[in-house]
Amino acid sequence: MNRKLMFVTAISLIGFSAIFYLLNKGKSNHSSHYPMAIGDKKDKNARLTWELMRLQDPATGKIPRGIRAKELKFAKELPKANDETSRFANWTAMGPYNIGGRTRAMAIDVTDENVLLAGGISGGLWRTADGGQSWSKVTSPDHHQSITTIAQDTRQGKENVWYYGTGEGFGASASGGGAYYLGDGLFKSIDGGTTWNPISVTSFNSPQSFNSNWEIVWRVATDPSTDTADVVYAATYGAVYRSFDSGDTWNLIKGGAAYFTDVAVTSSGVTYATMSSDGSQRGIWRLPGYLDWADITPDSFPTTYDRIVIGIAPSNENITYFLAHTPGGGKMTEVFFDGTEWNSLWKYEYVSGDGTGSGGIWTDLSANIPENGNVFDNFNAQGSYNLVVKVKPDDPNTVFIGGTNLYRSTDGFATSGNTTQIAGYSPGSTLPFFSSYPNQHPDHHWVAFMPSNPNVLISSNDGGVWKTTDCAASNVVWESLNNGYYTSQAYTVGIDHGTPGSREIVAGFQDYGTWWTNSWDPQKAWTFPQNGDGSHLAIVDGSGTYYFSRQRGKVIKMTLDANGEAADYRRIDPITGDTAGGTYLFINPFILDPNDNNIMYLAEGNRLWRNDDLNNIALTNEWDSISQGWFRFADSLPVQSMNITTLAASTAPAYRLYFGTDNRRVYRVDNANTGSPTFTDITGLWSSAYVNCVAIDPRDADKVLVVFSNYNIYSLFYSEDGGSNWIKVAGNLEQVPGGSGNGPSCRWAEIIPLDDGGTVYLLGTSTGLYATDSMIADSTVWVQQAANEIGTVVVDMIDTRGSDGFTAVGTHGNGIFTSYISHFWDITGNDELKMMNDELRIYPNPASNWANIEFELTAEGDVSIEIFDATGRKAMNDLRHKMGEGRQVIPINTQNLANGIYYCTLSANHSSITKKLLVSH
CATH class of the missing domain: 2.60.40.2550 (Immunoglobulin-like)
Structure with missing residues (x-):
């Protein structure tokens, strides 16, 4: 596998860590319940491609090195709304309460099994003290939120000490698309995981020479065998480190620049480590004490291997299983996109000496990796993205392996006949109709057993945290522990604009479809009307009709029942759209016209579509695109490879459309509701970059705010004459006036009319939510909102309702937040100065x-x-x-x-x- 590290020279001295990588393999998309397609056969990495377009420095095509840590440090110095006043808008975490997000790390407290810790890849670390019935976030807003591994010191008297690692080397999306959400080393708690502090020598600005390795931490593990030292191991990018003093100092004990590593320690202090084949110290290693490693890699092991994970049998620690992604070797299975994967499973039994040669017995179990003739049932590591092997504590032959699905073997995979799929996709699922295993989710990253009862198993995956009370049952039953575990990653959010007082919200999530609620209660479960990667969406004003979409421009018209479940539907995107395949963006924009919800505008590459017959499209529960009502504008963008990236339609005057592109250009279309009007280029004198949003003042369509999302370019431009003239308004969000430096990536803007005649400009960024009430060119001052609620999590979209100020914010890591903004003091916190x-x-x-x-x-x-x-x-x-x-x-x-x-x-x-x-x- 080609793993190309994409980074550029750091621009300034500011920063702790967090580096973004572009990898050429990404994770598949998945969902349940209703028809969809899992992605795009033409581009298996469509999500990564789309996100890299949005975030890269246009001058280099790369994500600036260390930008996440640098922008967090920059954001700490920006003004925040005055916390001493009670006049601020009250922000509520609205969930979804009943779903979690991508969770690589999870652990059970050995002193209290009701205490669990789990970490979202972009949503921070969470702790429950009641077995998952409720959760509290325990990472502070200015700490890194990408949690990849957790470990407790389990020695008696030391159980209050915990560690977590940061930085995902494969599969992240929050801070950079196509680039990976890398970290700031290790963090430590000495109060049972309640409060945390960084281990300074592992952070980006450490004086140590090896700090770049700490930007990906694959695993942290403690040694329970000794009381004379506090021994901790860390498997990072390129190395394995060991500390004898609880993390204060570290020694490199295995190097060689391998991209993938892992480490595990037995109760007697024997250490196993794995290093991928791209490193000079490749292979599987055993360390019986603290002195010399032994290379125990079996002679017939595949020559090319990426990630290898380790599963020690607690009831017989001489037995260890190794599960590996081994391109070209091991067991081949058919997977999504008509592709194939190769993976290997080996069992090692220590006999004597240093464990090499006759001192260890190897058994190749790869032939028994699950393959049932169905792409959903087959084992799929997704190129090392999801990979876990664990052994039941009371039985060395009951082994669990996880990829997209979780499987259990009762004979240690010695045969294929004693294996059961117990989680992930629903067994037997096929395209285009498929589902998840009941009350579970695909893409498995970790499992842990309850210390007092090895039949109780906790699973973490891309849908959060789950529990079964009998992992040995013939039919394993699961319980969701995602009760306020707010780690979901929203791409989009929408509300009912036509009904004042309505609490109806719909939101689209990465890998988790589209969800709906109409409740004032933040703890009420949301419902799941549509699957896939939740993309752009809309609620018809006050009507109970919905338009949802999923990746690559598939648009669905739908009605819901009283509980928010899908009633009837019809796929409605144009039958002649995307005929070449791949012209729709991964998250492809469409909008309804605010003056006439019978009209939809849809982007398709460099072309624009309009449908003016939405009301008459019958809901026939069919999954084919249609021609009814669709018209493609004759005009197009001047370059075939350009893409329309965002759409915005006016309220007053009506039927004016603005749209932005991935090549800096912004266009205006007057009378867009009829005929085939031409596109007027209103592009200002700004850098070539990705227009992620155009916001229109609903009182005056001449007032327009354009949002660029790339790093190292100027982000915000404002016009009061319909695009004839533009001024810079990013103000204090730019570290350098020209746009370079450590300012955040700006994602979305809304212009909100106030009851007193004033205006609030609300802005979502990669470091949280900001607002201003005045556009004063480059001296505009943006003030961070909800610093203690939303914090510095990425805000990807905002939606507002002018009639009552209802505002919904979609974050990529902590779900949806809501508030009401009707007065200037909702963002300033005071009303000493009347602003009517x-x-x-x-x-x-x-x-x-x-x-x-x-x-x-x-x-x-x-x-x-x-x-x-x-x-x-x-x-x-x-x-x-x-x-x-x-x-x-x-x-x-x-x-x-x-x-x-x-x-x-x-x-x-x-x-x-x-x-x-x-x-x-």
Whole structure:
């Protein structure tokens, strides 16, 4: 497997760690219950390709090295909403309460089996003290959220000490698409996993020479055999390390630059390690103490191997199983996309000496890896993405192996006849209709057994955390422990815009389909009307009709029953769309026209479609694309390879469409609801990059905000004349005025009209949610919102309802958050300065030599005025006044200002407002 490390030289001194890698193998998509396709045969890595397009530095085609840690450190210095006031909008974690996200790491506390710790790949570490009936997040917002491995020191008197590792080397999506969400070394807890601190020598800014290896931590393990030292092992990218002092210092004990590694320790202190074949110290190794490794790799083991995971038999620690992804060798199985995979399973039994040669007995069990003639039933490691082997603590012959599915063998895979599939996909599933195993989820990463009862097994996978009370049963029954384990990864979120007071929310999730709720109760379970990778979606205003989509542009019209379950459906994307295959983006945009929900606009590569007959499409429960109502615009983008990446339709005036592309261009289409109008190019003087969002002011479609999502480019541009002129408005979100540096990736924006006539601009980024109430060119100040609730998790989409300010935020790691935003103090936290249009005036305007600033204060306070030109340069020094309660007027001298547009910012008592000032002499 080609694993190309994609990184560039660090741009600044800021940063701890987190490096993004582009790998050429990704994980498959999966789902349950309703018809879908698992991805795209033309591009098995469509998700990674799409996300890399959004995030890469356009100048290099790569994700900047260490950008996650650097942007987190940069975000710590940005202003946050004032926590001392109660006037802020209250943000609620709305779930989905009953689903989890991708979970590689999980462990059971040996001192209290009700205590579990589990970690989301982009959602942080969570802890439950009641056996999974409720969870609390225990990582702080400024710590790295990519949890890959957890271990407890199980020695008596030391059980309060825990470790977790960060940095996923295969399969992440939150911080970079196509790039991997890598880490900041190890973290440690000394209070039972309640609070955590980084182990400094493993972080990105450590003085140690090996710190880059710590950006991927595959495994952390403790040695329970000695009381004279606190021994910890870490398997990282390229190496295995050992510490004798609980992580304060580390020694390299196995190197060779292997990409995949693993480590496991027996109760007597024997250590096993594996290193993939791309490293100079490749193979399977055994260490009986602390001195010399023995290479015990069997002679007939495949010559090419990637990840090898280890499963020690607790009841007979001389027996160890090794499960490996071995391209070209071992057992071949048919998998998704009409492809094949090769994997190997070996059993090792230690006999004597150092375990090599006749000192160890090897048995090749690869022929018995499950293959049942069905791509869903067959073993599938997805190129090393999901791979686990564990042995039942009371029986060395009951062995569990996990890939997309979880299997149990009662004879140690000595034969194929005693193997049962117990989780993952539903046995016998076929395309296009398939399902998951009851109350379970595919893509398995870890299993753990209850110390007091080895029949009780906890499983973690891409759907969170699950429990069975009898893993030996002929029909294994599972219970979800995802009760407030908020680690789901949302791509999209939508609400009912036509019904004030409605709590209806739909959201699309990575690998987990589309979910629905209409409850005010954040602990009520959501329902699952549509599978696949949840993509763009819409609720018809007040009607009970829904449009959902999944990867690669498959759009479904659907109705739901009273419980939110799918009632009737019809796939409706155009039958002549995507005829070449692959022209739809992985998460492909469509929207309904806000003035007429009978109209849909759909992007297809460099072309645009419109359907104006949605209401008449019958729900026949068929899974074929259609021609009814579809019209493809005659105009197209000038370059065949360009893609339309985002769509936005106006409210007032009606039927104006804006769309952005993956090549910096933004277009405007007037009267888009009828005929075949041409595309007007309104692109500003900005860098070639990916337009991830266009936001329109619903009161005035001339006011438009364009959001670029790539790193190392300027992110935000604003127009008040329909795109004829643009100003930069990213302000303090850029470390460097030109857009380079450690500022976040901006993802989505909404323009929210306020009850008092003002405006809130809400912005989702890779370091959380931000807002401003004033666009003052490059001096715009963005303030972080919900710092303690949303924190620095990636915000991929926002949806708002103007009638009552209801706002839903989709995060890629902690699910959905909601609030109401109707007043400026919802984002500023105070109302000392009234900001109603009729109480903040600039006159005369245009001004010649003098202008008066009139406003009202509700309390005495300090007042300052700043004047900025259209480029964001400060044109007039601060004018500061101590003023009392009541109406005030401040005259300003404008005779030295050149003719043109200026922005006047008035600040008082921690609040501010900006008005446009025209100067004409």
